[in-house]
Amino acid sequence: MQTFKKTIAKKISEAVPQLFAGVTLDSETVDKMLEYPPDASMGDIALPCFKLSKTLRRSPVQIALALESAFEAKNEAEVSAKALNGYLNFTVSDAALASQTLNAILTEGEKYGSPDIGKGKTVVLDYSSPNVAKPFHIGHLGTTVIGHSLRKLHEFAGYKCVGINHLGDWGTQFGKLIVAFRKWGSREEIEAGGIDKLVELYVRFHKEAEDDPELNDQARAEFTKLEHHDPDNIELWKWFIKISLEEYSKTYRQLDIEFDSYNGESFYTDKMPAQVEKLREAGLLKLDDGASIVDLSEYNMPPCLILKRDGSTLYPTRDIAAAAYRHDTYDFEKCIYVTSSAQSLHFAQWFKVVELMGYPWYDKLVHVPYGTVSINGAKLATRTGNVILLKDLLAQAIEKVSQITAEKNPDMDEDKRAKIAEEVGVGAVVFYYLSNNRIKDINFMLEDALSYEGNTGPYVQYTYARTCSVLKQAKGLKTNSEFKVTAPEEHELLKALSVFPERVLAALEAYEPSYITRYILDLAASFNRFYHNCQILTDPDSEVVNTRLALTEATKTVLGTAFGLICLKKTEQI
Ligand code: ARG
Numbered sequence: 001m002q003t004f005k006k007t008i009a010k011k012i013s014e015a016v017p018q019l020f021a022g023v024t025l026d027s028e029t030v031d032k033m034l035e036y037p038p039d040a041s042m043g044d045i046a047l048p049c050f051k052l053s054k055t056l057r058r059s060p061v062q063i064a065l066a067l068e069s070a071f072e073a074k075n076e077a078e079v080s081a082k083a084l085n086g087y088l089n090f091t092v093s094d095a096a097l098a099s100q101t102l103n104a105i106l107t108e109g110e111k112y113g114s115p116d117i118g119k120g121k122t123v124v125l126d127y128s129s130p131n132v133a134k135p136f137h138i139g140h141l142g143t144t145v146i147g148h149s150l151r152k153l154h155e156f157a158g159y160k161c162v163g164i165n166h167l168g169d170w171g172t173q174f175g176k177l178i179v180a181f182r183k184w185g186s187r188e189e190i191e192a193g194g195i196d197k198l199v200e201l202y203v204r205f206h207k208e209a210e211d212d213p214e215l216n217d218q219a220r221a222e223f224t225k226l227e228h229h230d231p232d233n234i235e236l237w238k239w240f241i242k243i244s245l246e247e248y249s250k251t252y253r254q255l256d257i258e259f260d261s262y263n264g265e266s267f268y269t270d271k272m273p274a275q276v277e278k279l280r281e282a283g284l285l286k287l288d289d290g291a292s293i294v295d296l297s298e299y300n301m302p303p304c305l306i307l308k309r310d311g312s313t314l315y316p317t318r319d320i321a322a323a324a325y326r327h328d329t330y331d332f333e334k335c336i337y338v339t340s341s342a343q344s345l346h347f348a349q350w351f352k353v354v355e356l357m358g359y360p361w362y363d364k365l366v367h368v369p370y371g372t373v374s375i376n377g378a379k380l381a382t383r384t385g386n387v388i389l390l391k392d393l394l395a396q397a398i399e400k401v402s403q404i405t406a407e408k409n410p411d412m413d414e415d416k417r418a419k420i421a422e423e424v425g426v427g428a429v430v431f432y433y434l435s436n437n438r439i440k441d442i443n444f445m446l447e448d449a450l451s452y453e454g455n456t457g458p459y460v461q462y463t464y465a466r467t468c469s470v471l472k473q474a475k476g477l478k479t480n481s482e483f484k485v486t487a488p489e490e491h492e493l494l495k496a497l498s499v500f501p502e503r504v505l506a507a508l509e510a511y512e513p514s515y516i517t518r519y520i521l522d523l524a525a526s527f528n529r530f531y532h533n534c535q536i537l538t539d540p541d542s543e544v545v546n547t548r549l550a551l552t553e554a555t556k557t558v559l560g561t562a563f564g565l566i567c568l569k570k571t572e573q574i
């Protein structure tokens with residue numbers, strides 16, 4: 001549609017000085033005013049003329065009528081215009097829409113819609129980043145799937161992407177875990193039970209420390225030993241990380257996620273002193289009750305804490321060191337951080353500190369926050385033990401889909417069913433999660449996510465499978481012929497296909513994977529209306545059949561590309 005918008009904008013911009021003496025209007029301004037009317041009977045593209053009232057000093061109705069005549073005079077074949085109630089509504093001809101959209105998709109294939117803005121540029125994405133030896137619960141689902149989707153979107157736009165899992169692998173919790181392990185743990189049990197056993201030890205430590213506060217002193221002492229590279233503690237710490245990573249990897253594999261780097265917080269230990277020195281030299285550090293802070297009151301924020309009273313570093317200190325390291329290593333165009341909105345202040349604070357330090361790349365740091373998750377109405381709270389582990393949620397979804405598939409296809413063999421169950425179960429969770437604007441709080445309802453009828457992952461995967469099965473039944477597709485559009489459903493489907501490139505760009509600009517999920521729903525709905533109302537394979541006119549097959553092929557391609565952008569699997573059968 002963008003090309004048609006451009007053509008329309010150019011025509012209007014040319015007509016304005018002729019119709020309204022002395023006024024000029026550049027076509028880019030007009031382009032931004034053009035809208036897609038929600039109701040198809042209003043045309044494909046509309047110009048709300050009230051937006052021009054001030055410049056042209058006429059009523060919207062007068063403007064619409066005047067501009068309409070300009071289009072009529074030119075006797076346009078591609079785009080026709082009609083004035084209605086102060087709007088100028090444009091309709092793109094079937095032939096132009098079909099040949100432009102279908103030819104583009106059928107020749108560009110999976111590249112169709114790629115904005116090609118990232119060539120030669122690198123984007124660093126910091127996401128998922130769980131805290132080692134603490135539960136990987138569904139609170140992490142957001143950062144994991146939003147982060148991964150943003151990565152896919154940037155890759156699609158041609159950026160080189162570096163995905164970093166900034167593991168929470170340093171801090172006093174390791175002192176606690178070391179004490180707990182030596183008192184109550186066993187190697188065999190942990191080797192067998194994995195991260196769950198580590199979490200148990202961690203929880204037990206907190207319980208016992210309530211009655212025996214001396215344990216906390218021991219934990220601090222063990223962490224200090226770890227900081228001084230005590231070999232036994234280092235060995236244990238590495239092992240805890242290994243156990244945790246094995247667990248995370250299973251979930252990442254299910255989600256089809258890989259990282260380029262697992263450099264967690266500990267990696268920056270030796271990189272912090274230089275940054276602290278720089279802060280001091282710049283005169284930014286202030287002593288506050290023994291701690292070193294950067295005063296941000298001028299910017300209406302509480303101070304950013306750099307060093308504790310005992311000289312140890314803090315979360316912002318590590319983030320500043322990590323950003324400087326990443327800039328030197330990757331020379332990023334953007335460094336994106338995906339975390340819950342609970343951390344928004346933290347990012348605003350240390351981004352400001354980086355700016356005050358004089359780093360010219362301060363404005364390349366981007367925080368992408370998201371809202372909280374509750375599940376079936378219940379808020380999650382780590383402390384009360386009301387956590388749902390991500391792996392359990394995914395396992396439940398897979399199990400349910402397996403049951404549904406078995407009911408639908410009792411004869412399907414086991415392996416196939418297991419594969420479908422995993423693709424659809426995991427996809428349902430991901431799709432449901434990414435369906436809303438990221439900043440909104442989510443109440444996760446597994447039943448809803450798994451419904452085959454709602455606006456869900458299974459529904460859109462089902463639609464994808466439908467396109468595959470139609471194409472399988474077809475004898476072959478001639479793609480280079482003239483297209484013959486005969487039904488309104490075809491026009492609507494073409495329109496949906498043609499706006500994909502714009503939606504991709506908008507999703508990138510807003511860091512909003514939900515624009516892609518919503519696009520997928522629109523496209524799936526258009527395709528299903530087309531599928532139900534048009535005979536694809538059995539129409540007597542072979543040119544019509546050919547056009548419908550091309551539409552089906554194009555839908556399959558674009559759905560497939562869009563699925564890839566939100567980590568949804570392409571299911572040929574479901
Ligand atoms: N580990 C942190 C958490 O779970 C998230 C880290 C986000 N990344 C960063 N560079 N601070 O809350």
